[in-house]
Amino acid sequence: xxxxxxxxxxxxxxxxxxxxxxxxxxxxxxxxxxxxxxxxxxxxxxxxxxxxxxxxxxxxxxxxxxxxxxxxxxxxxxxxxxxxxxxxxxxxxxxxxxxxxxxxxxxxxxxxxxxxxxxxxxxx
Amino acid sequence: xxxxxxxxxxxxxxxxxxxxxxxxxxxxxxxxxxxxxxxxxxxxxxxxxxxxxxxxxxxxxxxxxxxxxxxxxxxxxxxxxxxxxxxxxxxxxxxxxxxxxxxxxxxxxxxxxxxxxxxxxxxx
DNA sequence: CTGGATGCAAAGGGTTTGCACGTTT
DNA sequence: AAACGTGCAAACCCTTTGCATCCAG
Numbered sequence: 001x002x003x004x005x006x007x008x009x010x011x012x013x014x015x016x017x018x019x020x021x022x023x024x025x026x027x028x029x030x031x032x033x034x035x036x037x038x039x040x041x042x043x044x045x046x047x048x049x050x051x052x053x054x055x056x057x058x059x060x061x062x063x064x065x066x067x068x069x070x071x072x073x074x075x076x077x078x079x080x081x082x083x084x085x086x087x088x089x090x091x092x093x094x095x096x097x098x099x100x101x102x103x104x105x106x107x108x109x110x111x112x113x114x115x116x117x118x119x120x121x122x123x124x
Numbered sequence: 125x126x127x128x129x130x131x132x133x134x135x136x137x138x139x140x141x142x143x144x145x146x147x148x149x150x151x152x153x154x155x156x157x158x159x160x161x162x163x164x165x166x167x168x169x170x171x172x173x174x175x176x177x178x179x180x181x182x183x184x185x186x187x188x189x190x191x192x193x194x195x196x197x198x199x200x201x202x203x204x205x206x207x208x209x210x211x212x213x214x215x216x217x218x219x220x221x222x223x224x225x226x227x228x229x230x231x232x233x234x235x236x237x238x239x240x241x242x243x244x245x246x247x248x
Numbered sequence: 249c250t251g252g253a254t255g256c257a258a259a260g261g262g263t264t265t266g267c268a269c270g271t272t273t
Numbered sequence: 274a275a276a277c278g279t280g281c282a283a284a285c286c287c288t289t290t291g292c293a294t295c296c297a298g
Contacts, residue, residue, distance in 0.1 A: 005272050005277050026263080041280045046263060048278090062186055066288085067262055080230050093226055100239065102217055106204050107247075108239035115224065115232035123231075129252055129297055150288080165255045170288060172253090190263085191287055 004055065009037060010048040017049075017058050018072035023088040025067050061088065063114060078112070082119035089119065128179065133161060134172040141173075141182050142196035147212040149191050185212065187238060202236070206243035213243065 016029050024032075030045045049070055052058045059071040063081060073090055080089040100108040140153050148156075154169045173194055176182045183195040187205060197214055204213040224232040 003273095003277080007272085007278055009279080039280065041282095042262095043264075043281080044279055047265095050264090062188060064186060080227060080232065089230070091227060091229070099237075103204060103215060103239050103241075105215070106213070106239070106241050106243060108204065108241045110240045112238045112240075113223075114236045115227050115230070116234045116236075117227075117230050117232045119230060127252075127298095131253055131297085133254080161254095163255065165257095166287095167256080167289075168254055171290095174289090 004051060007048070009033070009040065009044060010051065012036065013045060013048045014052055014057055014072070017052070017070050020072065021090075023061060023069040023071050025069055027067075029070075063088065078115065080115045080117065080119070082122055083116050084118055084122040087119050087121075091115070128175060131172070133157070133164065133168060134175065136160065137169065137172045138176055138181055138196070141176070141194050144196070145214075147185060147193040147195050149193055151191075153194075187212065202239065204239045204241065204243070206246055207240050208242055208246040211243050211245075215239065 012033055013029060016032055017024060020028075022028075026042065026045050026049055029049070030040065030042050033045065034040045049058070049060075053060050053070075056074065057072075059074060061069045061071050061079075063069075063079070065086065069088060071088075071090075076095050078091045078093050078095075080091050081087070082089070099111055136157055137153060140156055141148060144152075146152075150166065150169050150173060153173070154164065154166050157169065158164045173182070173184075177184050177194075180198065181196075183198060185193045185195055185203075187193075187203070189210065193212060195212075195214075200219050202215045202217050202219075204215050205211070206213070220235075223235055
């Protein structure tokens with residue numbers, strides 16, 4: 001694959017991932033998009049998700065679960081993960097720019113942080 | 125499963141995970157242990173790994189790859205991940221006990237950090 | 249002797265891929 | 274027209290599971 005063409009399906013996959021605040025799974029996107037494109041296939045959803053990751057328009061997340069989740073927010077940010085419902089929530093904590101320098105044995109040029117706890121909804 | 129009995133295979137799986145500094149995969153453990161127990165099956169390796177995780181003697185890691193990796197170091201620690209060879213290396217950075225408090229919208233009671241960069245070996 | 253542990257093989261879940269056809273440029 | 278995008282189904286990879294047998298307590 002050299003050049004990417006336009007496709008309505010891919011445009012919609014991107015919009016859906018961006019609009020969803022839940023870091024959706026491929027299956028969730030498929031179910032949603034199948035209403036607009038009844039002939040849609042899972043394979044195509046996966047293909048487009050991978051293309052969008054390749055284009056750096058979205059990110060792939062793999063925390064804990066057996067399946068991938070996708071993040072339409074490509075700005076650097078940390079995540080809060082609910083230990084009960086497994087929701088992944090974007091945090092607006094400032095990025096700790098000095099954190100990488102704390103690693104002395106290696107040259108760290110980026111880092112990820114996940115916080116764990118119980119989300120508002122599960123807290124009741 | 126109510127009570128766990130002793131089994132030579134499980135004891136060795138634990139030892140192997142603890143001794144390996146590479147956060148091994150189930151397959152790596154299987155290949156290593158098959159030399160000692162020629163009739164060993166993959167299913168049994170997975171079963172024992174899950175039991176050891178259940179017993180909180182080891183941890184399961186899932187960073188990036190499609191397969192699980194296991195960590196015999198159950199003390200809290202951060203990881204450095206080589207972006208080239210995908211090695212996962214334990215760091216001896218002190219745990220930032222105040223970090224959880226930076227999350228104000230939720231009550232975070234733990235966190236994980238992964239640092240990314242190039243490891244010594246890949247740096248040449 | 250009872251119930252967990254094992255080997256084997258099959259099934260499972262999520263993701264990828266080959267192919268023929270459809271669509272964009 | 275050439276090359277990418279799509280649907281379909283099969284293949285893939287890693288992991289789990291059912292069952293008969295084995296072995297620890």
